[in-house]
Amino acid sequence: xxxxxxxxxxxxxxxxxxxxxxxxxxxxxxxxxxxxxxxxxxxxxxxxxxxxxxxxxxxxxxxxxxxxxxxxxxxxxxxxxxxxxxxxxxxxxxxxxxxxxxxxxxxxxxxxxxxxxxxxxxxxxxxxxxxxxxxxxxxxxxxxxxxxxxxxxxxxxxxxxxx
Amino acid sequence: xxxxxxxxxxxxxxxxxxxxxxxxxxxxxxxxxxxxxxxxxxxxxxxxxxxxxxxxxxxxxxxxxxxxxxxxxxxxxxxxxxxxxxxxxxxxxxxxxxxxxxxxxxxxxxxxxxxxxxxxxxxxxxxxxxxxxx
Numbered sequence: 001x002x003x004x005x006x007x008x009x010x011x012x013x014x015x016x017x018x019x020x021x022x023x024x025x026x027x028x029x030x031x032x033x034x035x036x037x038x039x040x041x042x043x044x045x046x047x048x049x050x051x052x053x054x055x056x057x058x059x060x061x062x063x064x065x066x067x068x069x070x071x072x073x074x075x076x077x078x079x080x081x082x083x084x085x086x087x088x089x090x091x092x093x094x095x096x097x098x099x100x101x102x103x104x105x106x107x108x109x110x111x112x113x114x115x116x117x118x119x120x121x122x123x124x125x126x127x128x129x130x131x132x133x134x135x136x137x138x139x140x141x142x143x144x145x146x147x148x149x150x151x152x153x154x155x156x157x158x159x160x161x162x163x
Numbered sequence: 164x165x166x167x168x169x170x171x172x173x174x175x176x177x178x179x180x181x182x183x184x185x186x187x188x189x190x191x192x193x194x195x196x197x198x199x200x201x202x203x204x205x206x207x208x209x210x211x212x213x214x215x216x217x218x219x220x221x222x223x224x225x226x227x228x229x230x231x232x233x234x235x236x237x238x239x240x241x242x243x244x245x246x247x248x249x250x251x252x253x254x255x256x257x258x259x260x261x262x263x264x265x266x267x268x269x270x271x272x273x274x275x276x277x278x279x280x281x282x283x284x285x286x287x288x289x290x291x292x293x294x295x296x297x
Contacts, residue, residue, distance in 0.1 A: 100182055133272075153177060
């Protein structure tokens with residue numbers, strides 16, 4: 001691994017963790033359990049386009065593990081991990097097809113993050129009725145995904161210059 | 164400066180055709196699920212309380228009561244009042260269940276993930292367990 005990459009890995013991982021923390025500070029009305037802005041996904045999407053899928057995968061993993069340790073505790077880790085992995089896979093797939101813009105990739109990432117979490121949650125409480133929340137999570141996932149996609153796209157425009 | 168509003172020409176073009184199709188499909192799926200749940204929803208008869216998949220109690224919504232559930236990880240106090248079920252108190256760390264709005268239609272649920280507890284509204288006929296009242 002090049003030295004430049006080591007620096008970028010560290011920088012983006014800490015940014016992603018920071019985004020997760022900022023998100024916790026923003027009081028959003030909790031209409032549905034599991035509903036999130038997904039600010040950290042801004043960083044993951046940027047890394048996916050600026051660097052590569054491998055970098056995005058490891059930064060996503062480091063973010064989930066460290067955020068879990070720092071803020072949420074280990075009990076929430078399972079949900080975050082499932083969400084992050086689900087979201088990562090679908091984003092890489094959509095990006096590979098070359099049909100979608102960053103916004104489409106980000107929307108799919110947000111939505112599948114929620115779906116991954118709700119599946120694990122339904123398995124944990126052994127109650128399929130948790131799927132009751134799915135339509136809400138899909139809808140909010142689309143809305144936040146569009147916003148996150150715009151932010152990532154705008155940020156990338158500036159980032160591309162010095163790199 | 165607000166960077167995202169109003170929609171400029173550039174921003175409108177930012178979404179590709181495939182993006183729009185994706186949004187449409189996701190919203191349609193959400194709508195289909197929503198219709199599936201809400202069209203079948205009716206005034207429920209009982210609040211079924213399950214912990215870790217095991218039914219602990221079925222509380223009739225017609226009778227006001229405070230019902231305390233002890234789980235391995237803590238307790239929840241379920242409140243039935245005026246035909247609505249809610250969680251009045253719990254010692255879980257996130258308090259999501261306590262902040263959840265009260266429920267009364269069949270299919271509606273309140274979940275306390277840390278305690279693996281689910282409160283679910285079921286119809287009057289579907290009950291198959293004895294009502295457990297304190």
